[in-house]
Amino acid sequence: xxxxxxxxxTAFDRGFVVLGVTMYMLGxxxxxxxxxPVAERLFNNPFHFVIRHGIYIGLSLAIxxxxxxxxxxxxxxNSSYLLGFALVxxxxxxxxxxxxxxxxxxxxxxxxxxxxxxxxxxxFFCYLSAYLVRRREQVMENMKGFIxxxxxxxxxxVLLLLQPDLGTVIVMFVTTFGLLFLAGAKLWQFIAIxxxxxxxxxxxxxxxxxxxxxxxxxxxxxxxxxxxxYQLTQSLMAYGRGELLGQGLGNSIQKLEYLPEAHTDFVxxxxxxxxxxxxxxxxxxxxxxxxxxxxxxxxxALAKEKYFEGFLAYAIGIWMCFQAGVNIGASAGIVPTxxxxxxxxxxxxxxxxxxxxxxxxxIRIDHEIRLQSIQATSSKRADQNTNKSGAR
Numbered sequence: 001x002x003x004x005x006x007x008x009x010t011a012f013d014r015g016f017v018v019l020g021v022t023m024y025m026l027g028x029x030x031x032x033x034x035x036x037p038v039a040e041r042l043f044n045n046p047f048h049f050v051i052r053h054g055i056y057i058g059l060s061l062a063i064x065x066x067x068x069x070x071x072x073x074x075x076x077x078n079s080s081y082l083l084g085f086a087l088v089x090x091x092x093x094x095x096x097x098x099x100x101x102x103x104x105x106x107x108x109x110x111x112x113x114x115x116x117x118x119x120x121x122x123x124f125f126c127y128l129s130a131y132l133v134r135r136r137e138q139v140m141e142n143m144k145g146f147i148x149x150x151x152x153x154x155x156x157x158v159l160l161l162l163q164p165d166l167g168t169v170i171v172m173f174v175t176t177f178g179l180l181f182l183a184g185a186k187l188w189q190f191i192a193i194x195x196x197x198x199x200x201x202x203x204x205x206x207x208x209x210x211x212x213x214x215x216x217x218x219x220x221x222x223x224x225x226x227x228x229x230y231q232l233t234q235s236l237m238a239y240g241r242g243e244l245l246g247q248g249l250g251n252s253i254q255k256l257e258y259l260p261e262a263h264t265d266f267v268x269x270x271x272x273x274x275x276x277x278x279x280x281x282x283x284x285x286x287x288x289x290x291x292x293x294x295x296x297x298x299x300x301a302l303a304k305e306k307y308f309e310g311f312l313a314y315a316i317g318i319w320m321c322f323q324a325g326v327n328i329g330a331s332a333g334i335v336p337t338x339x340x341x342x343x344x345x346x347x348x349x350x351x352x353x354x355x356x357x358x359x360x361x362x363i364r365i366d367h368e369i370r371l372q373s374i375q376a377t378s379s380k381r382a383d384q385n386t387n388k389s390g391a392r
Contacts, residue, residue, distance in 0.1 A: 012367045013297075019290045020344060020359050024057055026283065027267075027345035034255045034270040035263035035347065049263055049347055056349040060356035067360045072368055075361070076308045079130035082123035083152070089116040090159040097163075105163050115350035117160060117168040121175075121319065122354050124156060128176060129311035132183045136307070140184040149176065150193065166204060167338030171323050173197055178318040179311060205336075218336040234259040235266050235331045238273035246276030263347045265339055269331040284328070287343070291321040294362055301365060304372065309365040316358045 028050070035049035042048070075082075089107070093116040097104040106113045131149050138145025153176050157169045177197070181190050205215055213228045221229030221236070238254040241247060252273040255262045262270050272280050294317030301310035320343050327342040329335040341351040344359075 011370060012363050015293060016359060016363050019286060023286055023344035028053060028057065030267050030271050030345065031263050031347045033250055033274065034267055037256050053347050056352045060353045063353055064356050064360045067357055068364060072309050072364060075126055076130050079126040083127040086120040086123040090120055090156065094162055103163055103165065105165055117165050118350040118354040120156060121168065121172055122358055124172060125175065125315040125319065126312060128179060129308050129315060132311050133307045136183055139180060143189060146180065146185050146189050167340045170201065170338065171319060171340065174322050175315055175318045179315050182314050183311065215336050218333065221333065231260050231337065232333055235269040236333055238269040239332060242272040242276040244276050244278065246274045246279055249274050264341060265346065266331050267346050268328050268342055287324045291317045294320065297362060297366055301369060304369055306369065313362060313365055316362060
């Protein structure tokens with residue numbers, strides 16, 4: 001990645017495209033496998049969710065084709081407007097949003113439903129990256145610069161908790177602090193605010209009965225296997241049946257409506273049952289490769305003094321890493337259930353489109369760095385040729 005020759009040979013990194021398409025296809029197969037029983041019961045059409053997921057992928061690719069033409073300077077220049085748009089969406093969903101399972105998170109636009117929290121994450125990270133470009137010295141030198149973006153985050157967190165959506169708040173919290181740390185915030189500031197934030201999240205869980213039940217059931221789901229621990233025990237059974245190589249595609253028992261949300265939040269449990277430890281390892285390796293490339297791209301962008309692009313690539317890498325870790329960890333009983341999708345794999349239109357947009361931004365950052373390298377090389381060769389002609 002640090003080789004200028006590598007950056008000058010092609011217009012973009014095909015690795016991002018290969019990883020994205022591979023995860024798309026894997027997700028489509030798993031959504032098809034895990035959603036057929038519930039789709040048959042709810043819609044009398046076993047392929048209902050598969051068709052919709054395919055449409056979401058097509059729509060994501062169409063949006064990606066447009067977004068790929070947008071220069072990073074546009075994202076930088078309009079980051080404040082994007083943040084404002086995200087706040088408007090979060091306010092609208094509280095007023096006219098549709099409630100499902102006690103949560104008001106979706107804005108209904110005819111046949112399309114938009115989960116406001118998904119674009120809010122990406123747009124907030126754009127704003128935070130632009131802020132760090134403008135105020136990086138303040139962030140590094142005093143508490144005031146460190147606190148300002150946290151105030152914006154706090155306001156968004158309140159709106160998200162009113163839905164309620166603690167999972168998105170935690171993802172944004174971790175990504176924000178990770179980015180501030182990478183930007184050079186002092187360690188004592190980072191530790192102090194982290195402790196305050198962790199205490200606040202713990203209090204939110206403790207004083208909300210349903211959240212506290214999730215935490216306690218995660219610690220010992222078998223204490224109430226038919227109540228608060230039901231979803232996790234069914235998921236753990238799926239992992240257990242998968243063993244090393246799995247039961248084979250389509251042979252999951254837990255997806256036969258024993259495991260709730262099998263095609264969304266717990267799609268990895270079905271994958272584990274059908275493809276075993278090997279299947280889960282492949283998905284983890286794909287996600288790890290994507291995150292690694294994002295972080296390396298961020299480091300290289302900063303080295304090239306493209307600070308907005310570097311911080312945004314870092315934010316996307318941390319975001320994808322943490323969300324994938326929480327999704328798999330929740331289905332495996334490692335962390336409490338948070339209702340977060342598996343990036344580029346789980347069923348969900350808003351998540352699919354926004355994650356695709358994040359991936360496109362990485363490709364665009366990589367493209368602009370390569371283009372800059374090509375232009376620098378061409379300019380250097382032109383100067384050399386001019387000097388040779390003058391010497392003659």
